[in-house]
Amino acid sequence: MTTHEQHHEHEDGAPDMDTGTTEPVADTNGDAPIPELVIISGMSGAGRSTAAKCLEDLGWFVVDNLPPALIPTMVELGARSQGNVARIAVVVDVRGRQFFDNLKDSLADLDAKQVTRRIVFLESSDEALVRRFESVRRPHPLQGDGRIVDGIAAERDLLRELRGDADLVIDTSSLNVHELRAKMDAQFAGDEEPELRATVMSFGFKYGLPVDADLVVDMRFLPNPHWVPELRPFTGLNEEVAAYVYNQPGAKEFLDRYTELLQLIAAGYRREGKRYVTIAVGCTGGKHRSVATAEKLAARLASEGVETVVVHRDMGRE
Incomplete structure (x- = not known):
């Protein structure tokens, strides 16, 4: 699947994929369940605004650039809204970097109040971020008198701990606006949240490992259809290519046993409260076997009830 990046300029100068937030909620009286909370953060230019807009379209109340120290207050206000604000999404970015010291205290406060909260972190490669900032001819918010790459490095260092605490990491390096929205929809749409959601991503090792992979599968132990002239022009979506791959010795047995292994891993993820998993399936070029x-x-x-999204990261590359 060949992707083309589409970006709009974020108000802080970051070329995020889209923009859009809502007005603050009014403080009203009344008892209601504590709102569900999603904290959206990540690299400038990686798509925070698109992710926030997607949640807004799904009915979430979205607040952009809220200082982390005020997150518990925002949740309390939502609880007083007589059920009108049941789900809150907060965008935390480098514009609020002076408040990041308060984030741990805020998260601890939320945990003590048994607030259901998740952290979504938008990641992207240095190359993709530089390309996006250059396309809008704006500086990175943290580059100062330096280069764009200096600002990106400073931001990565600032957000490293938050990324490690994230419940869901989405790498947008090769995603366009619509593909990012599809990923967000897959994770947050619907009234009934499945026990576990999986993204299965094919990729080519020669283009690098996906940075958001939880599990990595290497299919290079099977013969490569690239060396079969009549199969080379096609991809693994082609029935003849798929038949060639899975008629090889060990292929079907591998699929059966790895599926069993995933059942074991999935049960453990559920016990640990992990709701999202990205399984990266790789071969040399990311076109046939993977x-x-x-x-x-x-x-x-999917046949076992796991909501699954398939992404072919490198299939359209030459």
Whole structure:
């Protein structure tokens, strides 16, 4: 799947993929369940605004650039809204960097009050971020008198701990606006939240490992259809290519046993409260073996009740 990046300029100068937030909620009286909370953060230019806009479209109350120290207060106000504000999304970024010291205290406060909260972190490669900032001809918010890459490095250092605490990391390096929205929809749409949601991503090792992968599968132990002239032009979505891959010795056995392993891992994730998993399936170029396996693996997971999204990161590359 060939992707093309589409970005709009964020008000802080970061070329995020989209913008849009709501007005603050009014303080009203009344008892209601404590709102569900999502904290959206990540690298400037990685798509925070698009992610926030997606949640807004799904009915979430979205607050942009709220100082972390005020997050518990925002949740309390939502609880007084007589059920009108049941889900709150807060965007935390480098504009509020002076408040990051308060974030741990705020999260501890939320945990003590048994607030259901998740952290979504938007990640992207240095190359993609530089390209996005250059496309809008704006500086990175933290670069000062230095280069764009200096600002990116400073921001990565600032957000390193928050990234480690994230419940969901989304790498937008090769995603366009619509693909990021599809990922957010898959994670947050619907009234009934499934026990576990999985993203199965095919990729090519020669283009690097996906940074948001929880599990990595290497399919290079199977013969490469690239060296079969009549199969080379096609991808793993082609029936003949998929048949070639899974008629090889060990292929079907691998799929069966790895599916069993995933069942064991998924049970552990559920016990630990992990709701999202990204399974990266790789081959040399990300075009044949990994694509065919990702499709089959996703189908197996879906048949077992796991909501699954398939992404083919490198399939359209030459």
